[in-house]
Amino acid sequence: METCVLVVEDDPELLEALSGALESEGYGVGRARHGLDALGQLRAGKRPCVILLDLMMPIMNGWQFRHEQRQDSELCKIPVVVVSAKTDSAQHAAWLEADAYIEKPISLQTLLETVHRYCGGCEPPPPPA
Secondary structure: OOOOEEEEOOOHHHHHHHHHHHHHOOOOEEEEOOHHHHHHHHHOOOOOOEEEEOOOOOOOOHHHHHHHHHHOOOHHHOOEEEEEOOOOHHHHHHHOOOOEEEEOOOOHHHHHHHHHHHOOOOOOOOOOO
């Protein structure tokens, strides 16, 4: 299945909850526990329709990831949605030149609407027979 969404989140429970919600809607989901993991997947050829990016992570945080992503002429084309519990998420998203932001705790409706905005071209799998 094509990866439509790359979820970059260090909290394993939230990572699985977000991934599961998106997969139940038919999206292909890639998972990364930190920015360096996400960069490795992207540099290996994964091209999601959108990246959901946490900011506060170990090894490589969201700011570092975004800096590296913006330096790559191919990877910088992938839209990024900042997903953060920071009270000033909108400001951080603007500083990072992110395409959008979602505040934690995450509303399922907001998550799905946001992903749909960027992944309209991703083909979900056919429903089970």
